[in-house]
Amino acid sequence: MTSIADTRITAAPRRRLQAAASWTLTIAFALAMLALLPLGFVLWATVETGWATAFQLIFRARVGDLMVNTILLVAFTVPICTVLAVSLAWLTERTDLPGARLWSWLSVAPLAVPAFVHSYAWIGMWPSLNGLFAGVVISVVAYFPFLYLPVSAAFRLLDPALEDQAASLGLAPPAVFRRVVLPQLRLALCGGALLIGLHLLSEYGLYAMIRFDTFTTAIIDQFQSTYNGVAAHMLALVLVACCFVLLGLEAGLRGRSRYARLGSGAARRPKITRLGKWTYPCLLLPIATAGFSLGIPTLTIGRWLVAGGAGVWRVDEVGLSLFQTLLICLVGGIATTAAAVPIAWLSVRRPTRGSRFLEGCYYLASSMPGVVVALALVTVTVRVMLPLYQTVATIVLAYMVMFLPRALVSLRASIAQVPVELEQAAASLGRSPGNALWSTTVRLAAPGAAAGVALASLGIMNELTATQMLAPNGTRTLAMAFFALTGEIDYAGAAPYALLMILFSMPLTWLLHYQSKKIAGR
Template sequence: MTSVVQRPVPTTAGPAAPTGPVARSRRGRAPALLVGWGSVAGVVALVPLVYLVVRALENGPGLFVTVLGRPRTLELLASSVLLAGSVTAVCVVVGSLAAWLVVRTDLPGRRVLAVLFALPLAVPSYVAGFTWISEWPASAGFWGAFGVLAAVSFPYVYLPVVGALRAADGGMEDVARSLGHGPARVLLGVTLRQAWPAATAGGLLAALYVLSDFGAVSLMRYDTFTLGIYTSYRGTFDRTPAAVLGCVLVALAALVTLGEARARGRAAHRVARGAARPAAPVRLGGARLPWLAFSGLVVGVSLGIPAWSLTHWMIVGSSLGLDLPDLGAAALVTLQVAALGALLTTVLAIPVGVLAARYRGRATAALETSTYIAHALPGITVGLALVFLGIRLLPGIYQETPLLVLAYAVLFLPLAVGSIRAAVAATPARLEEVSRSLGHGRVATLARVTVPLAAPGVAAGAALVFLTVAKELPATLLLRPTGDDTLAIRLWTHTGAGQYAAAAPYAILLVVLAAVPVLLLDRAVRR
C-alpha cells in the first residue's frame, strides 16, 4: 500500500519556508558564485524600496507619520485590501475548480477547456477594463474592477494547480474512496489538499498583481494605492506623500507574502517506490451540465466579453482603415523589449531559484522574499525609482532601453524565480551528488546538471515574464526611449482619448502576441 507522510510540496511561486540560519543544506554551504549572483538579483529587486525610504524620510519622520495617519491613507488601505482579498479568494476557488475539471474529471471538451482556461492570462487588465467600460460605462467602481481583475488573474492559480494535480498520486484518492468517503469529501479533503501549496502560491501572485495593478483600477475609477500614488505624483511636486503610500504598499506586500507562506502549510505527499499511480477520472454523471455551465460562465466572462467588444470596435473602426506601419513598429518594439526583459530577468532569477530549492535557510528566504516586494509596487513607482537612479547615477542610460529592461527585471523577477525554484526542487538531488562524487565542483554541477534538468521550468519562467513584459504599461511610459512606443502605450494613448475604435487593433494584436507564450506555458504544465 502506498505510504503517506506529511511534507512540503514544491510550488510554482512564493518564498520557501526557512529551515536554518544560513543558506546551506545537506549538500553543504551554497557556492560563493551562486550566493554572489543571487545577491546581485536581491540588490536589483530592492532598488525601488531604497528609493521609497529615501523619499519618504527626506523631510523628516514627522511628515511620514502625518501622511500615514491621514484618512485618505486609511481609505486607500481599506479599498486595496478589499479588492485584493476578494479577487484572490475568487481566483483560488475558480482556478482550483477549473484545474480539477480538466485534470481529474470526465467533463466533455476538457482538452479545449484546458487551453481556454489559460488564455485569459494573455489579456492585459487594461484591455479587459477597456472592453468592459466601453460597453457598459455603469460597470465603473468596485464591482467592475473586481470582475475585470478576477477574470484575468485566475490563471495564476489554475496553471500551477494543473501541474500539481498531474504530479499528485491518484492512489491517495483511491484509498479515500475505499474508506467510504464521498466525491465531495475526496475532492476537498484529498485532491485539492494535495494542490493547496500550488493554489496558495498562485494566489500570492494574483494578490500581488491586484495590488500593483494600475490600468484596470484607473479605467474603472476605483481608488487603490496604485491610483492614489499616481494621483499624488501628478498632483504635486512634493514626492513625499506618494513615497509614503508606496512604503505602505511594500509593507502590505510583505504581509501578503508571509501570510501565503503560513497558509501554504504542509500538504500530503507521496513517498513510495515506483511511479505515482494515475487517478481514475471522476464521473460527473448528472452534474455534467452544471459544471459545463460553470466552465462556460468562466470562459464567457474572461474571454467572451473582451473578444466580443474588441470585434465590435474593430468593425466600427474598419472605415477608418489600419495604420499598418505604426502597428508593425509598435509590435516590433514590444517583441524586442519583451525578449530582452525576459532574458535579463531569467538570468537574475536562476541563482535565487536554485538557492531557494537546494540551500534553504533564513538568508535564502530573505533573499527570495526581497524579490517579491517590488512585484506588488505599481509600475509607476518602480519607473520613478529608476528615473531617479538614471538621472543621479546612470545618466548615460536614462530613457534608453537598458534602463527600461532593468525596470522589467525589478518588476517581474518573482515570476521567473517561482518557476525555477519549483523546477529545481522537482529534480532529483541525488544526480547532483553523483556529479560531485565524480569530481565535479559545485559550479560545474550547477551548469551541467542542475540547470539543464530544470530547463523546462526555466523556459516556462521566461515565457511568463515575456508575456507580462509585453503587457506592462506604467514603467514603459516613464522609461521608454523617445519614440519607441509599444502596443500597450499606443493602446493606452487611444483609449485615454476615447478613441476605442482606433485602440482595438492594438489591443487585438497585443492579446495575440501574449497568447503565444501562454499556450507554451499551458503545454509545458500539461506535459
C-alpha cells in the first residue's frame, strides 16, 4: 500500500521535470526566434525601403539577368547530380561492382573539398573556364555527394520483397526499378536535391572565381564595393524568395505518400545484380567521377605546391590561419551543438506540435544563405548593438543559425536511444532536473554530441561569405586566406591553405559517411 509520503516523493520529481520541460521550451523558443532573425530582417528591410523603391530595385534588368542565371544553374545541375548519384548508389549498393566499398567512400570524399577549391582546381587546369557551363560542371562534382549519401542509404533500407513481388508479376528489371524502386527513393531524392539547390543559391567563392554572376556574388559585390545597403537588401529579398520556392517545390514533389511498411520487411539482403560483361564499362563511371571530383583538385594543388617550392609554406602565416580556423571551428561547433540540445530533447521527450513547429523554424532559418544571415547580423549590430559588431559572439551566432540542423540530427538520434526512465530515476533521487539531465542523457548521448560538433565544424571550416563579413578584425581563416590569395592570382601561395582545408575536412567527411552506413544498418 502506497503511503502519503511515498506519493509526495513521487510527485515532487515529476513536478520538477515538468518545470524543467517548460524552461527548456522557453529556451528553445528564444533560440528559434533568434534563428529567424535573418528572415525578419529581410521583411523589415523591405518595409523600411518602401514599396515604390523596392519595386524599382527588384524589377530591373540586372535582377532579371541574375534570375536567369540562377534558374539555368539549378535546372541543369540538379538533374545531372540526380542521375549521377542514383547511378553511383545503384552500382555501389546493388551490384557486384569490384571495390564497391572504396567507390562508396570516394563518392562521399568530395565533400571534404570546399566548393571554391574545386573551382580553383579546375581553373588551374583550364584558365579560360568560365560562365554557365563551368558553373554547372564544377557544381556537379562539388555537390553530387549530397544526393549520393541519402540515396545510397535509401537503397540499403529498401524492402527487397516488394521488388520480388513486382518481378513475380512479370515486370522486367528496368520496369521494377522504375515502378517500385524509384518511388521509394522519392524522399531521399527530394531532400538531397533541395540541399543541392540551397547550396547553389548560397555559394559565393565557386562562382566568383569563374566569373559567373549569381544573387550571392552580386550581393557581396554590392556590399564590398559601394556598401549600397538598400540594393543589397532587395537582392537578398529575391534570394530568400528563391529559397522559399525551392522549399515549396520540394514539399510538393515529396507528396503525402506513406513509405513505411507495416511489417518488419524481409530480413535478407537485397539481391545483388551481376554485371557480367558490363563490369568494366560500369567501372568507368566511378573512376571518372573520382577523377573529376578528387583527381583534378589533387593534381592542381600538387602542381602549385611543386611550382611554389618551400617558399609557399610561410609557417607564421599558415600556422596562424590554421590555429584561428581550428579555434573558430571548435567554438562554433560546441556552441551550435549546445544550442541544439533543448529542441533535440523536446523533439524526443516532448513531441508536441509546439516542439515540431520550433524544429521547423530551425530548418527554415538554416535554409537562409550565409550572405543573408551576415547582412542581417551586420545591420542589427551596427544599428542596435554596435559593441557586438565584428566580434566572436556575432560570428558564432551566424554559425549557429546556419549549421544548427547538422548538430540537431545527430543529437536527436542519440537522445532517442537513452531511456527516459534514467532521467526520472535521477530526479527521484533528489537531483535537480538539470543535474539529472546532465548525469544521464547528456553523458550517454555524448557520441552523438561529438558527431554534431564534427559535422557543424565541417560546415564552419568551409564557410566563406559570413566569415568574411562578420569575423573580427585580424581574423584570417584558411578559407579567407585562400580566397584572398586566389584573388591576387597567387595560386601557388593559396595551395597550402587548400591542402590543409582538405586534410582537416577529410576525417569529418569520413565520420559523415560512417554515420550514414551505421544508420542504414551496415
